[in-house]
Amino acid sequence: MIPVMALAALVFLSLYTLFIQKAMERELNEKILLVSQVHSLAVAEPLWTLNMDGLERSVQTIALHPEITCAEVLESNTLSRYSWPTDCQEVKQTDRLYTTELEFHEQPVGHLNLYYSNKPLIADLIQEVFIGALLFFLLATVAGLVAFGALKLIVGSPLSQLLRSIKSTEQGHSDTLVQWSSNDEMGTVIDAYNRMIEQSDLDTQALVVAREQAELAAETKSQFLANMSHELRTPLNAVIGITEMLREEAEDRQEDTEPHTRVAAAGRHLLGLIDNVLDFSKIEANKVDITPEPIMLQEFLEDVVQTANPLAKKNTNAIELITTNLPSIFQTDPVRLRQILLNLLANACKFTDNGNITVKVEQVEGHDVPVLQFSVTDTGIGINTEKLKSLFDEFAQADSSTTRQYGGTGLGLAISQRLCQLLGGHISVESEVGKGSTFLFKLESATQ
Numbered sequence: 001m002i003p004v005m006a007l008a009a010l011v012f013l014s015l016y017t018l019f020i021q022k023a024m025e026r027e028l029n030e031k032i033l034l035v036s037q038v039h040s041l042a043v044a045e046p047l048w049t050l051n052m053d054g055l056e057r058s059v060q061t062i063a064l065h066p067e068i069t070c071a072e073v074l075e076s077n078t079l080s081r082y083s084w085p086t087d088c089q090e091v092k093q094t095d096r097l098y099t100t101e102l103e104f105h106e107q108p109v110g111h112l113n114l115y116y117s118n119k120p121l122i123a124d125l126i127q128e129v130f131i132g133a134l135l136f137f138l139l140a141t142v143a144g145l146v147a148f149g150a151l152k153l154i155v156g157s158p159l160s161q162l163l164r165s166i167k168s169t170e171q172g173h174s175d176t177l178v179q180w181s182s183n184d185e186m187g188t189v190i191d192a193y194n195r196m197i198e199q200s201d202l203d204t205q206a207l208v209v210a211r212e213q214a215e216l217a218a219e220t221k222s223q224f225l226a227n228m229s230h231e232l233r234t235p236l237n238a239v240i241g242i243t244e245m246l247r248e249e250a251e252d253r254q255e256d257t258e259p260h261t262r263v264a265a266a267g268r269h270l271l272g273l274i275d276n277v278l279d280f281s282k283i284e285a286n287k288v289d290i291t292p293e294p295i296m297l298q299e300f301l302e303d304v305v306q307t308a309n310p311l312a313k314k315n316t317n318a319i320e321l322i323t324t325n326l327p328s329i330f331q332t333d334p335v336r337l338r339q340i341l342l343n344l345l346a347n348a349c350k351f352t353d354n355g356n357i358t359v360k361v362e363q364v365e366g367h368d369v370p371v372l373q374f375s376v377t378d379t380g381i382g383i384n385t386e387k388l389k390s391l392f393d394e395f396a397q398a399d400s401s402t403t404r405q406y407g408g409t410g411l412g413l414a415i416s417q418r419l420c421q422l423l424g425g426h427i428s429v430e431s432e433v434g435k436g437s438t439f440l441f442k443l444e445s446a447t448q
């Protein structure tokens, strides 16, 4: 925009200069013509009467005009010259010449030569152009200021209101309509903006209602599951307990105890499933509280391994605990950490036969706050690469034959991963089919 305006100003100035120059040239020529006409009689008379003083005075008077650089009179008969200043030689090369024939009583008496220059004219021209440019600049500035003011009034005010409204909407305020009405494009834009804000307010209200309903539904669901789990556990525990009693009585009577053992095992399995579903729905409803507390790490880990030992023995596996460089006290939620480790150990025991399971815990980094790496490695069936991608998804089992062969819901790893994330870690896995798997995660000691 600015270069275009500068170019326009330059073109205007050039045209203006050309126009003024032409006008001045015309004026100069007319003036010289007039001077020669006015003075020719005053010069012709003393020339005829040979009044040299009078002739000199007349020539001097002509030369007083600033444009005339030299005035020269040429007598016809004697060819004598009278000039002012004394000799016109100096200006003859550069200046223009205007010659008038001099007559007295209709008798030619000589010639009047006027040498004139356009230098005073150029000085005037420069002055004129300078004043013209100054005026143009002043006018352009005033016009620019007026246009800017008008633009600010017509566009600036609604735009700044619009901007304020957008900022206010970004900050989450709802009452942010722009109070502006006009029949131009700006009015149309602001009307459309206001309609959009009103629509988005309606949408937000609908979303808030929907979220409240969803939260209520989730709350009701987890409440229902908690109640159901209690209602299911109580009779199930009774079934397991009575079955155990019947089994012992049958054993005493040296009868076949296999049916009792199967009923009790199925009951315990069912209990495990109920626990998993309950845990998962609690996590989904953000109902799991994490309560970090200092734990005696070595004792804690030995106790976890002890708890998992009966599971290991079932498939004739051996569990080994390796600890390196452990801090004596570590701060975390012991209930959740225990649950994660037992889930991983239960899997390792379930998917390994006649093998070894290693629980390894070591301090890996962090001086001010200890960071521990936990890993559970088995020498079991392993997991194929395709399955590894969705291993931590809920209800994800390697294939349907896994369910048939090993049971379970496919929730153990999903629950463990979410719990581990709540403790500030992330479980990852390395596995090779037929060779075994390693599940590992890092935890930082919580600060209270």
Ligand SMILES: Nc1ncnc2c1ncn2[C@@H]1O[C@H](COP(=O)(O)OP(=O)(O)OP(=O)(O)O)[C@@H](O)[C@H]1O
Residues within 6 Å of the ligand: 276, 347, 348, 351, 378, 380, 381, 382, 383, 391, 396, 397, 398, 399, 402, 407, 408, 409, 410, 411, 412, 413, 414, 437
């Ligand atoms: N140590 C492991 N070795 C081989 N496969 C494993 C191992 N751990 C998990 N998997 C595979 O990942 C699947 C998901 O494990 P997850 O613990 O989530 O469920 P699950 O053990 O089948 O059932 P649940 O734990 O709910 O009783 C398993 O079904 C199994 O296919």
Ligand SMILES: [Mg+2]
Residues within 6 Å of the ligand: 343, 346, 347, 408, 411, 412, 413
């Ligand atoms: Mg499992």
